[in-house]
Amino acid sequence: GQQVMQIPQYQHVQEGEDFTTYCNSSTTLSNIQWYKQRPGGHPVFLIQLVKSGEVKKQKRLTFQFGEAKKNSSLHITATQTTDVGTYFCAVSQGGSEKLVFGKGTKLTVNP
Amino acid sequence: DAGVIQSPRHEVTEMGQEVTLRCKPISGHNSLFWYRQTMMRGLELLIYFNNNVPIDDSGMPEDRFSAKMPNASFSTLKIQPSEPRDSAVYFCASRAGPATGEKLFFGSGTQLSVL
Numbered sequence: 330g331q332q333v334m335q336i337p338q339y340q341h342v343q344e345g346e347d348f349t350t351y352c353n354s355s356t357t358l359s360n361i362q363w364y365k366q367r368p369g370g371h372p373v374f375l376i377q378l379v380k381s382g383e384v385k386k387q388k389r390l391t392f393q394f395g396e397a398k399k400n401s402s403l404h405i406t407a408t409q410t411t412d413v414g415t416y417f418c419a420v421s422q423g424g425s426e427k428l429v430f431g432k433g434t435k436l437t438v439n440p
Numbered sequence: 441d442a443g444v445i446q447s448p449r450h451e452v453t454e455m456g457q458e459v460t461l462r463c464k465p466i467s468g469h470n471s472l473f474w475y476r477q478t479m480m481r482g483l484e485l486l487i488y489f490n491n492n493v494p495i496d497d498s499g500m501p502e503d504r505f506s507a508k509m510p511n512a513s514f515s516t517l518k519i520q521p522s523e524p525r526d527s528a529v530y531f532c533a534s535r536a537g538p539a540t541g542e543k544l545f546f547g548s549g550t551q552l553s554v555l
Contacts, residue, residue: 374543430483
């Protein structure tokens with residue numbers, strides 16, 4: 330089945346530093362979604378990328394979809410303590426309706 | 441909108457007991473997913489439904505797990521008999537339709553502990 334590798338598994342930064350998490354697939358993706366899960370909470374949808382090479386921004390968050398539609402990244406500029414949580418990418422492949430999640434990157438921010 | 445509602449929030453039970461987890465999706469949503477989250481395995485898709493019909497249950501660990509969706513506003517995930525390795529957070533999520541571009545809305549989850 331469709332699998333996606335997400336790295337790193339953990340990332341600890343000082344407040345103000347940047348953060349990036351990556352998702353990689355061995356096959357071409359139809360689209361990719363990103364979710365954030367706060368500690369003790371549930372995943373919350375952030376954004377979806379569909380087009381090859383697409384770049385979307387949400388304030389300090391920048392999302393990119395690779396040209397080959399096999400990888401994606403989430404970059405946070407100048408992290409804040411409110412950014413703490415686990416960031417997941419989620420993918421479906423071709424006509425599949427299943428949404429499969431990466432293992433996530435757990436971000437901790439030292440104030 | 442109240443969002444996806446799951447109950448109970450926490451469940452502690454003894455090995456061998458039956459456990460039933462409940463989910464009410466967002467009204468009007470046609471697709472419903474059950475996920476299990478553990479430290480080791482992350483978020484695993486167990487089963488999903490479209491229009492109350494189970495579409496893919498390949499993620500259900502074994503015959504001890506079963507899921508039903510008798511109507512558009514209610515779904516259950518049952519574990520019988522439960523085992524300690526079933527301890528996890530179980531999430532229900534719904535989305536407006538089957539299209540892969542639709543986003544998922546998650547419930548708050550059920551924290552299951554099997555002793």
